[in-house]
Amino acid sequence: MKICICTSGPDLNFPIDQVFGRCSYFLIVDKETEEFKVIDNEAREAMRGAGIAASQIVAGEKVEAVIVGKIGPNALTALQQSGIKVISGISGTAKEALDKFKAGKLK
Amino acid sequence: MRNQKSKINNQKIIKIAITGGKGGTGKSTIAILFANKLVKEIEKVASSATRRGGGVILCDCDVECPNDYLLLGQKLKKPQKKVYAEFPKLNKTKCKKCGLCAKTCRNNAIFQPPGKYPVFIKDLCSGCGACWIVCPHGAIEPEKEEVGQIFVNKIKDNFWLITGSAKPGLEETGPIVSQTKKFALNLAKKNKANYILFDTAPGIHCPVISAILDCDLAYAVTEPTPMGAHDLNLILDLCQKLKVKTKIILNQANLGDKTEIENITKKYKIKIDKEIPYSKKLVKAYSQGKLLNFFI
Numbered sequence: 001m002k003i004c005i006c007t008s009g010p011d012l013n014f015p016i017d018q019v020f021g022r023c024s025y026f027l028i029v030d031k032e033t034e035e036f037k038v039i040d041n042e043a044r045e046a047m048r049g050a051g052i053a054a055s056q057i058v059a060g061e062k063v064e065a066v067i068v069g070k071i072g073p074n075a076l077t078a079l080q081q082s083g084i085k086v087i088s089g090i091s092g093t094a095k096e097a098l099d100k101f102k103a104g105k106l107k
Numbered sequence: 108m109r110n111q112k113s114k115i116n117n118q119k120i121i122k123i124a125i126t127g128g129k130g131g132t133g134k135s136t137i138a139i140l141f142a143n144k145l146v147k148e149i150e151k152v153a154s155s156a157t158r159r160g161g162g163v164i165l166c167d168c169d170v171e172c173p174n175d176y177l178l179l180g181q182k183l184k185k186p187q188k189k190v191y192a193e194f195p196k197l198n199k200t201k202c203k204k205c206g207l208c209a210k211t212c213r214n215n216a217i218f219q220p221p222g223k224y225p226v227f228i229k230d231l232c233s234g235c236g237a238c239w240i241v242c243p244h245g246a247i248e249p250e251k252e253e254v255g256q257i258f259v260n261k262i263k264d265n266f267w268l269i270t271g272s273a274k275p276g277l278e279e280t281g282p283i284v285s286q287t288k289k290f291a292l293n294l295a296k297k298n299k300a301n302y303i304l305f306d307t308a309p310g311i312h313c314p315v316i317s318a319i320l321d322c323d324l325a326y327a328v329t330e331p332t333p334m335g336a337h338d339l340n341l342i343l344d345l346c347q348k349l350k351v352k353t354k355i356i357l358n359q360a361n362l363g364d365k366t367e368i369e370n371i372t373k374k375y376k377i378k379i380d381k382e383i384p385y386s387k388k389l390v391k392a393y394s395q396g397k398l399l400n401f402f403i
Binding site for chain 2: 043046047048049050051052053055056059060062074078081082083
């Protein structure tokens, strides 16, 4: 299974971005192999509705969960409607978050 | 061509926008003072001539927070007209979940969970109608909804206040401004008014553009501060693009630093038409919500 980590840089050593809709990158990480795909978040430039546009990008990636600092109400609803679990309030690097997630420490 | 025709029809009605970019510079205060001045001028002409002539309409186009009525000591009672807009409604029996509507929406107001029906997010929707135009299955139908109201207060025999008011939380208020303006123009024709003053919202966004569009003159009200200068620059640029002649009114002119404002007047080759010094009398009257009966 894959998860999406919202980061400020294009690999796992970067910190988790604090806002979902306007984060810099989505890392779509394979939980088992830790291989990842980098998606540039084009929605961050949106005049409004960045959260919805970002949700549309992430919802197309077949991920089971999203790990982020903060998420707005629109994006939260959109992701939940897409059957994606949202784990917010997370800080530190993407790698740390991934390790915690794999250990079942993130809920 | 259309513009020219409407100009000929309304040649007796002079349309003036009171705008300025920055908020809190005194747009509404000046609009009211200006309206009062025009009313008095008309009364002078009327008393000397046999024919009773003209009138003034003050049109509050700051529809998200109209307050000219407060400064004129009025109350907004029953609306004279309701303003409607159209929003998308999904017909699930026709929808094929193709996702074109969600891709088209420039406001990101449509979300489509994979394999499910699109969801319209009302808070983000401007009611532009792109979704029902592009839908190849005719599955999106426009649904009418009340978005605002127009109020009329007759203040004197030759002085009317028209107030446009948007429903709180509405995303796009430009169309309400347009309809309020249209209403004001019709009232002006009916009552043979010769001036309409449009008191605009701060900023340079859609409702401000709607208010300035097609005016004969715009007054940009500003103040001698860095923010005042910054926003004056934006509003002068906008008025230039809309091809509306603009004059500058500098409020609280004796406070702050005028250098930046003067640089902008040079850039646009527009002189400061009027400087209003800081006045305690005016502030006091304003804070008491009194009818301001003087023009400096």
